Amino acid sequence: MAERPTRTDLVFLRRRVKPQVAVPDVPATPAPAPAPVSAPVSVARPAPAPEARVGDPGRASSGLSLGGPRSSTPPAASSASGATGPTRPARPARPSRPAPFPAPDVTDVRELSRDQPVVRLSPRRSAIGTLVVTGGVHAVWESTELVDGAAFSTGQRMGDVVTTSGNRPLVAFDGDEVLVTLRHVRELRRALVVAGDGAWLEVELPGDRRLSVDPAEPGERVALAMLVVDGLLELRRVTLPDTLTPPLVHQRFGYSIPERPGDSAPNGR
Numbered sequence: 001m002a003e004r005p006t007r008t009d010l011v012f013l014r015r016r017v018k019p020q021v022a023v024p025d026v027p028a029t030p031a032p033a034p035a036p037v038s039a040p041v042s043v044a045r046p047a048p049a050p051e052a053r054v055g056d057p058g059r060a061s062s063g064l065s066l067g068g069p070r071s072s073t074p075p076a077a078s079s080a081s082g083a084t085g086p087t088r089p090a091r092p093a094r095p096s097r098p099a100p101f102p103a104p105d106v107t108d109v110r111e112l113s114r115d116q117p118v119v120r121l122s123p124r125r126s127a128i129g130t131l132v133v134t135g136g137v138h139a140v141w142e143s144t145e146l147v148d149g150a151a152f153s154t155g156q157r158m159g160d161v162v163t164t165s166g167n168r169p170l171v172a173f174d175g176d177e178v179l180v181t182l183r184h185v186r187e188l189r190r191a192l193v194v195a196g197d198g199a200w201l202e203v204e205l206p207g208d209r210r211l212s213v214d215p216a217e218p219g220e221r222v223a224l225a226m227l228v229v230d231g232l233l234e235l236r237r238v239t240l241p242d243t244l245t246p247p248l249v250h251q252r253f254g255y256s257i258p259e260r261p262g263d264s265a266p267n268g269r
Contacts, residue, residue: 103120106119106120106121106209106235109211110210111211111212111213111214112211112212112224112235112236112237113214114214114237117236118234119234120232120235121205121232121233122232123231125206125207125209126185126231126232126233127183127185127186127231128182128183129205129206129207130183131180131203131204132179132180132204133201133202133203133204133224134177134201134202134204135196135199135200135202136153136178136194136224137152137154137194137195137196138150138194139151139152139173139193139194140194141162141171141191141192143170143188143189144186144187144188145187147159147162148256148257149257150250150255150265151171151173152173152265153173154266155173156264156265156266158246158259158265160258160260164187166181166183166184168184171191182233188228189228191225192223192224192225192226194221194240194249195221197242198215200214200215201213211235213237214237219241219242221241221244223237223239224237224238225237225253245265246265246266
C-alpha cells in the first residue's frame with residue numbers, strides 16, 4: 001500500500017508519524033525433533049461410590065442420619081472371643097390349678113343326703129339371680145378378700161358384712177331366709193348355713209329349681225357348705241355336733257371372725 005504524502009499546508013491536521021525501530025536479526029533455531037511414539041498411558045478413574053439404599057446396613061449413606069454414626073466394621077462374633085452377652089433368666093412357669101373333681105349337676109339331684117352329699121351348679125346357674133336357703137338359723141361367710149362375718153336369724157351379727165359392687169350384702173338374712181347374691185358369686189369364697197335342731201334345709205335356685213338337705217341324726221345338726229371354685233358354686237351337706245356354740249362352729253370350719261363393737265351371738269347354740 002503506498003504511503004500518503006504529508007501535507008504541509010494544514011499543520012493541525014498533520015498526523016504524527018511513529019518512528020521505525022530497527023529489529024536485530026535473530027538466527028533461526030532448528031525445530032525440535034518429534035518425540036518417539038509410545039504406547040498410550042491408561043489413566044484409571046476411581047470407581048463411583050455405590051448408591052446408598054434405604055434399609056441396606058452394608059452401604060454408607062450420604063444423607064442425614066438421625067441414629068448417629070455407624071461403624072463400618074461389623075461387630076466381632078461372640079463365638080470368636082468366647083464371651084456371651086447377659087441372658088435374661090427364664091420366667092418360672094406358673095403352676096396350673098388342679099381341675100375340680102367331678103360332681104353331679106344340680107339338675108340331676110333333688111336331695112342332698114349322706115349318700116349323695118354334693119352337687120355343683122353350672123356356670124350360668126352360679127352367676128344369675130339369688131340363692132335362697134330356708135330353715136337356717138346361723139350363716140357364716142368369707143369373701144375372696146378374706147373378710148369374714150356371721151349373722152343369725154335373731155338379728156344378731158358378728159364380724160364384717162361383705163357389700164357387693166351393687167351395694168347389696170353378699171350373704172345376709174332376710175327374715176327366716178338366707179340370701180346369697182349369685183350375681184357377685186366371684187366375690188364369695190365360701191359360706192355356711194347351719195340349720196336349727198332337727199330341721200331340714202331347703203335350697204331354692206333361679207328357674208324354680210329346688211333342692212332339699214336331709215336332716216342329721218339325733219345329736220347332730222345339718223349344715224349347707226357353699227364353696228366357689230373357678231366361678232362355679234358347689235353345695236355340700238355337712239354335719240356337726242349340736243352342742244357347738246357359734247364361736248366353736250367358726251373355729252371348726254376355719255372361719256376367723258373379728259371382734260367388732262356391738263357384736264353378739266345367741267346364747268348356747
